[in-house]
Amino acid sequence: MTAPMLQIEALTKRFQTGGGFLKRPRAMLAVRDVSLAIAKGEVVGVVGESGCGKSTLARLVLRLLEPSSGRVILDGTDLTSLGPSALRAARKRMAMVFQDPYSSLDPRFSVADVLTEPFTVQRRPLPPGQIAEMLTAVGLPPEMASSHPHQLSGGQRQRVGIARALALRPEFVVLDEPTASLDVSIQAQIIDLLAGLRDQMGLTYLFISHDLGLVRYFCDRIVVMYLGAVVEILPTADAQPRHPYTRALIDSGFTPDPTRRRAIAPLSGEIPSPFDLPPGCAFAGRCPHATDRCRTERPVLDATMHPTACFHPL
Amino acid sequence: MSALLDLQNVSVAIGSAHLLDGVSLRLERGQTLGLVGESGSGKSLTAMAAMGLLPLIGGRVSAGTVRFDGQDLASLTDAQRRALRGRRIGFVTQNPMTALDPVQRIGAQIDVVSRLHLGLTKHAARARTLDLLTQLRIPEAAAVAEAWPHQLSGGMKQRIVIAMALAGDPELIVADEPTTALDVTVQAQIIQILAGLVREKGVALLLITHDMGVVAQICDRVAVLYAGRLAEEGPVAPIFAAPQHPYTAALINCIPQEGMARGTLRGIPGAVPSARQYPSGCRFHPRCVKATAECATHIPPLTQRGDGQAACLHLPEIAP
Ligand SMILES: Nc1ncnc2c1ncn2[C@@H]1O[C@H](COP(=O)(O)OP(=O)(O)OP(=O)(O)O)[C@@H](O)[C@H]1O
Ligand SMILES: Nc1ncnc2c1ncn2[C@@H]1O[C@H](COP(=O)(O)OP(=O)(O)OP(=O)(O)O)[C@@H](O)[C@H]1O
Ligand code: SF4
Ligand code: SF4
Ligand SMILES: [Mg+2]
Numbered sequence A: 001m002t003a004p005m006l007q008i009e010a011l012t013k014r015f016q017t018g019g020g021f022l023k024r025p026r027a028m029l030a031v032r033d034v035s036l037a038i039a040k041g042e043v044v045g046v047v048g049e050s051g052c053g054k055s056t057l058a059r060l061v062l063r064l065l066e067p068s069s070g071r072v073i074l075d076g077t078d079l080t081s082l083g084p085s086a087l088r089a090a091r092k093r094m095a096m097v098f099q100d101p102y103s104s105l106d107p108r109f110s111v112a113d114v115l116t117e118p119f120t121v122q123r124r125p126l127p128p129g130q131i132a133e134m135l136t137a138v139g140l141p142p143e144m145a146s147s148h149p150h151q152l153s154g155g156q157r158q159r160v161g162i163a164r165a166l167a168l169r170p171e172f173v174v175l176d177e178p179t180a181s182l183d184v185s186i187q188a189q190i191i192d193l194l195a196g197l198r199d200q201m202g203l204t205y206l207f208i209s210h211d212l213g214l215v216r217y218f219c220d221r222i223v224v225m226y227l228g229a230v231v232e233i234l235p236t237a238d239a240q241p242r243h244p245y246t247r248a249l250i251d252s253g254f255t256p257d258p259t260r261r262r263a264i265a266p267l268s269g270e271i272p273s274p275f276d277l278p279p280g281c282a283f284a285g286r287c288p289h290a291t292d293r294c295r296t297e298r299p300v301l302d303a304t305m306h307p308t309a310c311f312h313p314l
Numbered sequence B: 001m002s003a004l005l006d007l008q009n010v011s012v013a014i015g016s017a018h019l020l021d022g023v024s025l026r027l028e029r030g031q032t033l034g035l036v037g038e039s040g041s042g043k044s045l046t047a048m049a050a051m052g053l054l055p056l057i058g059g060r061v062s063a064g065t066v067r068f069d070g071q072d073l074a075s076l077t078d079a080q081r082r083a084l085r086g087r088r089i090g091f092v093t094q095n096p097m098t099a100l101d102p103v104q105r106i107g108a109q110i111d112v113v114s115r116l117h118l119g120l121t122k123h124a125a126r127a128r129t130l131d132l133l134t135q136l137r138i139p140e141a142a143a144v145a146e147a148w149p150h151q152l153s154g155g156m157k158q159r160i161v162i163a164m165a166l167a168g169d170p171e172l173i174v175a176d177e178p179t180t181a182l183d184v185t186v187q188a189q190i191i192q193i194l195a196g197l198v199r200e201k202g203v204a205l206l207l208i209t210h211d212m213g214v215v216a217q218i219c220d221r222v223a224v225l226y227a228g229r230l231a232e233e234g235p236v237a238p239i240f241a242a243p244q245h246p247y248t249a250a251l252i253n254c255i256p257q258e259g260m261a262r263g264t265l266r267g268i269p270g271a272v273p274s275a276r277q278y279p280s281g282c283r284f285h286p287r288c289v290k291a292t293a294e295c296a297t298h299i300p301p302l303t304q305r306g307d308g309q310a311a312c313l314h315l316p317e318i319a320p
């Protein structure tokens, strides 16, 4: 691997909630001590269930959110230490595509307005013909520039969201569940588009999803999160999992082949509250391999080619 | 044997909008029928028609018949139809929050179903409720019965809704995307529970889903809807082995599968048309890889194929 383009070091985000009249404020770690290096041109996937901290991690990486501790280093520059103007300059190199194409576009803006905005924010002139070129690049007809979001389908809106993210020719793009609210038929179109754009523009992606099948299809390496922490990093898309949680995620998928029917042994137990994590492994209450040690001691990622945080890896 | 649920040539309209056109389905006891199609294809409307619930949303069956256990739903009074739901048909909605009353304890909400439909006493109803919760693998059933909906996780709430659907001891369960809002590990759990009910209690399950994987794993038959019409219907194994309709084939190809090389996943170009702008001829023709000029002008008839049926002008030559 070449020198990393993006280096995430021990990122942690603590949220505090409640704390009104007679209420005790409660704190939780939405992202816990996450470290990761991403090489130029790589597609790194992040999977995990709802609330495990994927979006928080995405916002920390782009510094849309201040970390409680830890650093994000882009090509040697520590983003967490930059002042407002230096940060704005660095932001040109990074972009984000949001989860929900329905709420991420302002209904009062036309498509052309949406695509002009990044240039306004960066105080850069809009090159002539730029809007039509951007729309064509994401497979939309240039006439759509005058449309408003409510006139577009979900897939078209997400294409506009991608065009906006790529407007300033970023090098690094965070894709936060870009297809989660779309039909599978449209999801496949968008994934195809993203793959093509990556090749053409030499992009590097951090691709967030709760769908392990999709991530295994699209990504080079896969980070698996559970309750704020990384539990495993699959070094290749088809690597066999070592962590019991990753195994459970794979086993929860329904194979679209009726000749390969199998009984799914569903996980028992409930996901613990992030405000009240057990002292040991966060997965111990649902893990079929848990031992006493798992319930008292917290496993950390091992320093192997296939990092796993588990006392009894598969 | 007569089917438990039998829709023949059912068309549905709301006001002047013609939303479903000639849908035919059959579901036997102890069987699972998957109903699939992209968003807006008419899955929920088909389910509403099957349960006689269209009046609730201002809709009506404009042609065709819906039979439950041989009885034409149109010949029943409103009161008889209401009695059917809850008692003989249980309904599991997509969003458990809309099915649960936020200001009533969980147990009371389930009790009321068996008191109303099975005439159980307060005591017997609670015993039945606790029994159902235990069957659905809810730990500490007695404590959960005393809880309020907001105290439970999404997966737990969906199991409560299933318990409510089961409380009247129904013969048919209609589940409209019962797991869409849930995490994958919880989804797997809920689907297993539903499949278990079919296996162990012999109920019939009409399962609406957008996940062809779920269809392949637990359904006996599948019905594929596109733009308000039936594209294909039949037993699951031959349809996955050799889909007759290009739309069915396209839907199956949208799912990333293990070992698939990057760049080989094929979507379906374009998007589902809105009900007010259905294309002429075969409604799938603007998106179909096999479309010819004829497809834009001729409505494909439903044709028998093996033990199923498909509506396409260019069906493969040999039936499987
Ligand atoms: N601004 C905030 N204040 C307090 N808590 C927050 C805030 N943002 C997120 N959280 C909490 O942090 C945890 C992680 O949330 P996050 O949105 O990162 O999860 P996610 O993995 O993206 O989930 P999903 O798959 O549902 O999008 C959750 O428990 C969430 O409730
Ligand atoms: N109350 C209504 N009034 C007018 N049109 C409606 C109404 N309900 C549904 N429709 C239209 O009927 C068509 C079928 O809707 P339906 O809800 O059955 O789709 P669906 O297959 O269940 O989609 P989804 O996967 O999004 O739930 C859509 O075009 C929809 O816009
Ligand atoms: S550390 Fe123990 S409880 Fe945690 S995943 Fe590994 S075996 Fe399971
Ligand atoms: S009738 Fe024509 S357009 Fe319709 S599915 Fe068949 S080949 Fe495609
Ligand atoms: Mg998120």
Ligand SMILES: [Mg+2]
Binding pocket: B043, B044, B045, B176
């Ligand atoms: Mg629906």
